[in-house]
Amino acid sequence: DTGVSQDPRHKITKRGQNVTFRCDPISEHNRLYWYRQTLGQGPEFLTYFQNEAQLEKSRLLSDRFSAERPKGSFSTLEIQRTEQGDSAMYLCASSLLAGENGELFFGEGSRLTVL
Amino acid sequence: GENVEQHPSTLSVQEGDSAVIKCTYSDSASNYFPWYKQELGKGPQLIIDIRSNVGEKKDQRIAVTLNKTAKHFSLHITETQPEDSAVYFCAASKAAGGGADGLTFGKGTHLIIQP
Numbered sequence: 330d331t332g333v334s335q336d337p338r339h340k341i342t343k344r345g346q347n348v349t350f351r352c353d354p355i356s357e358h359n360r361l362y363w364y365r366q367t368l369g370q371g372p373e374f375l376t377y378f379q380n381e382a383q384l385e386k387s388r389l390l391s392d393r394f395s396a397e398r399p400k401g402s403f404s405t406l407e408i409q410r411t412e413q414g415d416s417a418m419y420l421c422a423s424s425l426l427a428g429e430n431g432e433l434f435f436g437e438g439s440r441l442t443v444l
Numbered sequence: 445g446e447n448v449e450q451h452p453s454t455l456s457v458q459e460g461d462s463a464v465i466k467c468t469y470s471d472s473a474s475n476y477f478p479w480y481k482q483e484l485g486k487g488p489q490l491i492i493d494i495r496s497n498v499g500e501k502k503d504q505r506i507a508v509t510l511n512k513t514a515k516h517f518s519l520h521i522t523e524t525q526p527e528d529s530a531v532y533f534c535a536a537s538k539a540a541g542g543g544a545d546g547l548t549f550g551k552g553t554h555l556i557i558q559p
Binding site: 333362364369370371372373374375377385387420422432433434435436437438 | 448450478480485486487488489490493533535546547548549550551552
């Protein structure tokens, strides 16, 4: 296992279509995070899971967005009825739930372009 | 919520010189301050972090300082090399690994190392 894997790396879609991104975290990591990054900005927190439980959602995560981590391993992020403002890089990160060693390991992201 | 300001947005230095990037944060409850390096087309990678019980931390050419009273922290890179060219992000959170609220990132500094 070489790190956090995200698929697809690039997605171009038309406004109104649904898209789904997948994230495979580092295998022993039980925390999984989704962030969104737009051009020239830092990543913005969307949501996170501890095992299969979704414990926190940002107000950035509108009702068109849904994230799941059904078996506590991989996660999916679905965006319904995409809008041009959804165009961004969607980053997944994972970490171990451990006292002092909480480093987040990021994947290389899934870039979404909504036409 | 937490707000992280980062300066400068672009920094150009001669190879071999030092580079300093500064960040301020607003939430006095934040106690974990990581720095990430992001190269083009890749996800952010942790380069160093500091916790609020420490004022300074060093790792080879990279050092971070933290002033909790003033709520600011800085990244210092000495003897800069061409491979240091990238976008650097500071971040803050209430727990290592991002915790329940996730990391709050600054807007990034594009560091350019001039040969």
